[in-house]
Amino acid sequence: MSNLQLKVPTLWIRRRRKRMMITLSDAAAILFPILIMIHTIPPDLQILDYALAQNSPTQNATYQNYPIPTTISNEAQEELRNTTLDPSILKVPDPDDLNGWKKQYLDSEFMFMALSQPIIDLYQPNILEIMLDGVQVLDIKPQNWMDNGKVLVYTHGGGYTFGSAISTLGSPVLTSNVTGLRVMSINYTVAPFSKWNQTTDQIVSVIQMLKEQLGYSLDDIAVYGDSAGGGLITGSILKIRDRGLGLPAALVLWSPWLDLTGNGDTYFTLKQADPYLSYDSYLRNAAGAYADHADQNNPYVSPVYGNFTRGYSPTLIQGGTREIFLSDFIRLYQALDQTDIPVMLDIYEGMSHVH
16 A cells, blocks of 8 residues: 655755645635644744635635633633634545546645744754554654653644655644654555555554664663554553553543544534534545545554453543543543553543644
8 A cells, every 4th residue: 555654854844835825715624634633833833824724715614603611711711712614624635536536636735844843943852754564654853862762652633644654743843842752754655555454563563663673672662652642542552452462651642533433422512612613524535545434443543442450551632622532532542541451531621632
């Protein structure tokens, strides 16, 4: 299967930035599903978010009529009040439309990289491309990195169909800078060009190679992921456990997508309250691109259906009260807690996806 991830030098990104802004209006609808999955947007890129809003074909009238919580900061209230894009109007290809997904992926990838570039420029990390068992991995180290024998593995979000380790560098670069840790960002193959079984195998093989090739102990490997990347790493750890390969030391999940069937309670009760995510218009087809309908309740695909009695990594789950995924967070927490796995559920009032 072909790997759609692009190897584009950052200098090339800078030279092309002017062209990207010219075509922003045409690509706004394509970028939006990916833009909502980036963890931090630098202040100097707020103009990009504004431009996307101005180019939206409609205001998010449904969300504008939903009460803004007064229990959050004035700044957060204002951000929610200014939400204008309506996720219910998003249109993506059918699950098996390879050409359609490829076009949307390529059209959005360069723009997504432009969001990460200012973070890279600011922190000037050391980034090296390495191959582990045939999978491309970006090895990210902060300036003045000191080896403490520990490593953090990252799997990016993007609904399983968008993004790459290259274009989502903003998140692991920030994490590496804050923690001082070496971060390995896995450039897994996106759907529908890789289905769940092959993609989780890529994650498993990289973690195995960290042990066998780079000499790390599982006790010194922690993993984290956001959105679909959170679901991917959660399912992959189940596969690692079931193969008798052990468990990483810890797992951190930011707004993880953990049930691709969309059957959790808040997929319905928060349908109009979530300013960014829509299962019906976008996520349903993305789920189908990643896993056939008959496979979507497989624990490696939707970890909320997993059996955790055989053990699991200590887990931190973070999210907000304005996410349709809130049921996913609660259900995974309950499944882990009921089997005495160390777990913390950290939910933020009034916050939306990967806030």
